[in-house]
Amino acid sequence: MQRLAAARALPRPTAWDHLLASSRAGQWTAGTCMAWQRQASASWATSRAASTLRDVFDLNFPAGQELPSASRRDESLLTAGVLQPQAFRNATNAAFMRSEELLNTILQLPAGSPDIIYHMDNISNELCKILDLTQFLRQLSHHEDAASCDALVVDFEASGIHLPEAERLAIIDAKAASDQASFTFEHMCHRPTELVRVPRRQVPALREFATATHDDDLILNVTDSTTFPARVADSSIREQLFRTFYQSDATTNASLLSLLESRFHVAELSQFDSPLAQVTKTLMLREPDSIEHFLLELSRKTRPLVNEYLGTILHDARFSGHHLNAWDAPFVMRQARAQRMITGMNAYLSLGACMEGIDLVVRRLFGLRLEPVASLPNEVWDPSVIKLHVVSELDDQLVGVIYCDFFRRDNKRNNAVHFNIQSARAEHHDWSRQLPVLAVTLGVPMNRFQPLGLQQCVTxxxxxxxxxxxxxxxxxxxxxxxxxxxxxxxxxxxxxFEKFATEYEFVEQFARHSLTNQPVSEDEFNHNKAEMRAADILNVNESLTMALIDHYLHRQPPQSYAATQALVEQVWHEHSYARIDGVPVWSRFFHLSSYGSFYYSYSLCNAISAKLWQHMFRADPQSTTSGQRLRDQLLSQGGARSPWQLLEGCMAEPPSVDGFVDGYVDYLQESLPH
Structure with missing residues (x-):
């Protein structure tokens, strides 16, 4: 807890600090500032009842005070201290030995014995506890039996277990080559860009981002496609920065072709027409034509919404161009937001407030609560990690463990990700429950009352x-x-779950000003929510455009780089709201590595959740009845039943692809500012 203790020692921001800028701007006199300061101090004195959860994540509990020791026992590799190198080696060796023993047990069982499935799952559990933890650290009833068996069969068949030995070995070699091509492509997507030299007088807003200066120029390292273009008024410089970020050469072009060719080779050896046809065997949408239909319908039906919102922001930003280029879009969006005075609600949504909000939702919907507890020696990988117990309100039993690695530090991937470290399951020998253990990472600065804002709260x-x-x-x-x-x-x-962060009924209960402790007003909240959700319409368009590119790249074998780039440009031209004029946007599309053939999943899941929201929570976001139904019919089931069966238990109408599209369009339509 050393880093937490150091952060707690930081001085608390005062009301006077907050108002000083306003005073200088002539909005406050010294007398009104001092009067307001006295009121704020009194407010703080009466607001010490802030929850432990909020105080812990806002680093606001007294120096020297530690988190309470865990009163409930939780067992995992982490509590066993496997972060120590020798302990990890011992745990790995023990997992291999137990797996060998289980395999020998399986070989002694008669064919068709139901115990085979359970012992196979035991082997999977032993290995996954090691592999899931390694992956995390590297990355910072009978229907269940049938579903598990189907999943195992798919995994085995992907390695050619059903084929003659020579063909099976060929598939294994081809898959290894394909995995290497995926790794190479993803690494290429994160490549550094060439440094760009631009006139200082034309990009004054970029001075703080400059790597160096030379004469009257700034030297810039372009790290993404939006941050710099959003701050530059000159369109030609925006284009220069945008093209630099996506710039490709013969090596990057070859990595794309190698990725696609290796996947088509694996599919051919596995007796499938394409990687897309192979992967759909494991998906909710089982046919490539169904996926294409979903994406094309979503594109067609959202186009009027995209055009309407685009017209609004172009007007607000006073943009006079005949068409919108991709490098102009970030600047236009930023200008439009400035005109609308979008605050982002930073003063109301600290990290601690958002965690209090999550606790509020899971208490209301699922009867669970989040309790911060002290970790054991050598249990966590960094002293700033905060451990939570998830406890049932019904019987006070521990149901899960969460490690919250939220604070930014060097040598850490500081993006928002969750990791499964140990899965829930029933122990075969006594049917007791194996405790699920997870980790969540963010990359926020380690400050007291660190503001997140509405978008990060949703994340x-x-x-x-x-x-x-x-x-x-x-x-x-x-x-x-x-x-x-x-x-x-x-x-x-x-x-x-995102949608609960945009419902005022919940948000007013935890979004309180960091200085006054007053809840956010409904008008301010709705103003920010409307802008964020309206902007999502453009995000939907970007996502489905890239999903169509991914879909077509994995449906027909690549002929050449020129033909592949032409396909990308054609799809972009037909479906995107902005022009790219030859920019190889695929060159930063790292999801092709991990989501190849099924990047459409994001669009489909957003459409399904919009439909579920309409059926279950739109009328009453705090409905415990709907929360219980969501828990029993969907969340508790895992992959034991098909997604279609899970949705039938939650919706008042038969689920369908067209119904998902229409529900999503209705949800987005409600988002447009009126």
């Missing part, structure tokens, strides 16, 4: 939607537990 809720999916899983087998579902369904709980 945090998203990750905890994944966490609740795993925590609430009640299946017996770990390989179909929690988020181990069809890839094009896995984001449904997380995108549904």
């Amino acid at each position: 945090l809720f998203h990750e905890f939607g994944h966490v609740m999916h795993s925590i609430l899983s009640s299946v017996r087998l770990q390989n179909i537990s929690g988020t181990r579902v069809a890839a094009d369904f896995a984001e449904v709980p997380s995108t549904l």
